Amino acid sequence: MADTIELYYESAYTKEFDAVVTGCNPVFDKKGDFFEITLDRTAFFPEQGGQSSDLGQLLFGDDKRAVVSHTAIDKDKVIKHISDCEIAVGEKVHGIIDWEHRFSNMQQHTGEHIFSGIVNSMFGYDNVGFHLSDQEVTMDYNGVLTAENIREIELKVNKAIWENIEVVCEFPDKEALEQIYYRSKKELTGDIRIVTIGDYDCCACCAPHVLRTGEVGILKVIGLQNYKKGVRVNILCGKRALEYICEENKIVGELSNMLTTSKDNILPAFKKNTDEIIKLKSELSAVREKLIEYEISNISPSLKDVFLVKDAGIDQNVMRKTVNALSEKHDGYCGFFSGDVKNGYRFIIASGRNKKSAKDLLTKLKEKCDVKGGGSDLMVQGSFSCENIDDVVKCLKE
Ligand SMILES: [Zn+2]
Structure with missing residues (x-):
């Protein structure tokens, strides 16, 4: 096959050119069918040296148009225009490269x-x-x-x-x-x-x-x-x-509106907000802990198995402390579940004063849900997902 004249060496600014088709090879590929078209001359720069190829179109015949979605060069330096339609060898084409690209x-x-x-x-x-x-x-x-x-x-x-x-x-x-x-x-x-x-x-x-x-x-x-x-x-x-700069500027503008501050002041305002959130989270956690302490102090000690269910966001240490406190008062299992349907539940279950095997209860839980977790006879912990936590707790009590 005759070498293709590479018009981009003469000028990188050649956007359109005329050429003759020297080969058209159909390829039936998993990704789809296409045609590898070779030309006597081309301004399409093929993919090489880590750089993406030119795109564009080849006009031919009576108003026909082939889309060039890729240009490749093989080890024998043959330049192939990957086209969505067949063009006969010898046909004249008018190539137009995607100049913006x-x-x-x-x-x-x-x-x-x-x-x-x-x-x-x-x-x-x-x-x-x-x-x-x-x-x-x-x-x-x-x-x-x-x-x-x-x-x-x-x-x-x-x-x-x-x-x-x-x-x-x-x-x-x-x-x-x-x-x-x-x-x-x-x-x-x-x-x-x-x-x-x-x-x-x-x-x-x-x-x-x-x-x-x-x-x-x-x-x-x-x-x-x-x-x-x-x-x-x-x-x-x-x-x-x-x-890229416009997109970043837009984000900065939106942040500035959200924080109701000037662009110059975004970072200190964001830092102030973050500090405030950390402080509030800590305060909320302390209040929740107090509330849970109050709640468990009102549970009758005669109740054997006790299972608390709370929304997501209860600190793991608070869960453990609560379960330990319950275990000192109640004979049966003492468990804590924190979570929701969307994100799943974390749990800690202790064996209680009568030292019932927490592992046995974990086995029961595993029969009901897909549980990740483990532990000892005294205490088990982990996580699972379920549609109805009340059903799960009811099953554990049986
Ligand atoms: Zn260069």
Whole structure:
């Protein structure tokens, strides 16, 4: 099969082109049926180097339209356009790439170059993993960067964007290449395409880039985590960065309304609210404990088995203390259930003064419900779900 002319090397800005179909291979796959179409020339950049492919459409015949949902390149460098319909070999097509998607990829990708170039010159680390999908853009570096380092690099990258420097892509000859220091992820053979962005970066790369750094718009780092022996950095550029910032700004606005405070005051207001909730929870817990103490003091000591049922949120220590207090007064089983139908119930059951086996009662409970838990003859504890807790308690009393 003749090689496909790769129009994106001539210009990354070719949005539409004419071509002839050189192959159409039907594939019947578990995910669905599709056609792998090869062309004599294409502007569709295939998925490679961790970067998602171009999308778009191929127009042909009388108003017919094939949707290209993916572009792949195989080990023999054959570029396959994954199409939803068959197009005959020899047919002329008019290709239209999804420019918004492609331009966004060019923005993210060029932003990555500037970022990695600056990381390399400042810290000597290499970008050892790049991933550009519609969901995220990540770079892995073989050295550790702190949050402070990231802020400094981010500002430098954005300054390089504002300088609106030309992004130069060229294929230097072998002699010229030997004189250039360039970043590369692997040993390269054949013609090597070098992408230079002023003094910020020089890297071997075959993907489409913007013509000038200003088109990247903005680069925002949105994540940093330790990864292997270095770090993984999440970035967004251009419109994707703007959308992210808008979304965060919306959340901040909603928080500001909910807390009835200015945006500047959200953090202290949130901290104040959280402290207040912790204090109130503690007070509520103390009041509940008092109430339970009062309730059990009114239970007649002649009652043998005692089972208390309360809503969710009773502290495990309060449950245990209550069960212990009941066990001193009552001959039979003393149990405490806390929970609700939706979230299930936690329980502690003690053997009471006559030392009936709590494990025997657990066996009975397991016959009725799907119980997680265990314990000794003196005390068992665990959790289960049920539709009607009163039925369960009634069954335990029988
Ligand atoms: Zn590149």
